Amino acid sequence: MTEHFPAKIGLSQQFPCSYLPDKQEQLLVILDHSYFTAKRFEALLELGFRRSGDQIYRPHCPACQACQSVRVLAQHFKPSASQQRKLKKARQTFQFVVSHKERPEYYTLYEKYICLRHQDGTMYPPNRVQYESFLFCHWLPVTFLEIWHEQKLVAVAVTDTMPNALSAIYTFFDPDYESYSLGTLMIMAQLDFAKQHKKDYVYLGYQIDACKKMRYKTQFLPAERLVNEQWLNI
Template sequence: MQEHPLRWFITAPQACPYLDDREMQSLLVDPAVSLGGHRYGQLLGEGFRRSGQYVYRHHCPNCTACVPVRIPVRVFRPNRSQRRCLTLNHDVTVTLTRPPDQAGPGPAADLDEHMPLFSRYLSSRHAGGGMEQMGREDYAGMLSHRNGPVDLIEFRHTDRLIAVAITDRTPQGLSAMYSFFDPDQPRRGLGTLAVLTQIAHARRLGLPYVYLGYWIDQAPKMEYKTRFQPLEGRVDGAWERLAASR
């Protein structure tokens, strides 16, 4: 079946949320178009990312600070710190679920169980940024899109939900779209555990990459991404290895 040509939109300039002295623009795929998993996966390979219903790539005329990054699954090996994280969380149970409106194998997630943890995480990590006002309908919208299946990876300790990883699945790889976790358990390294679990999930599925979105060298909150080695970044239209953080 022949693919229909895509329509593109460019957002108006706005203040960059990552670098205080910059403006940001994004190139958007027409959100009314159903891409399908294969086409969406191709766009991931070209540096695109999903946020809710929007598939986009930053398109800033005077800045190239945002670098799309991905982990090549076949050659990834956890470092000492990441192995400690896995050992520390040996008592965590991992369950693969799906959004309630998505057909497929496995149990449907209980969004009412997710919401208290999601709200606590947003209040802790995104206070004052607008995201803390997101309700159940907004959250459900993050999980429902037209571009292929979404896997929800749930983490529990003694039957209590402590983390969720929202993962887009395509034939070309997984995209770590968003994760949230108990902000009162920093020692567990639940963000690291979520990425390691998605890498393991991709390996089981025989998928080559886990896409981590954007990395910015000048943004300390993104430094953790370079701890997953080897890591590839898309620079000047081509993927290349990035150095580990110091």
């Protein structure tokens, strides 16, 4: 890691954790706008930061270290037997598409996904302002990986593009197609996109072992996890 922490960093107040109900959450927030570029943001990803909208943040919880960044070594990724079966089934049914601009269908799909899958989460009830402020960014190229069933959009993976890496921001999909493991398919689509464009890593966000819905990230190997400021093999 060659990038140092910026001089201008904010510290949020503590608030209830979104993932562990008995914990309090606190964030470091980048305030130095010179870091709002693809190259410098990529260096911050190596330090465990993430993006939400235009904001760059990292958990900084005084009594908890549960959130650990995970990145997959894209050029060496090999799907497991189970992942290969899912991919083969999907390729017989769906079309995988790459887009570099938002489509009108996205918000409708996002709204359905949040309402049916995440009524207990902080993003419910969904609204367009929250959707745009969470997913989109004014200073970074965003790529949208899509899955279509004939003329119907069934999944979107919002993906940040840096010189040597991708960062998976959020995936939403049609719950009617849940049996196809669309979340897994979209990560594999991001890894395939990274391979094609010679990116070294796909950052998947934070692995939280104590939270069931946040434990899936270590299923994509080979990968590394950020522990005590060092990237260790999983």
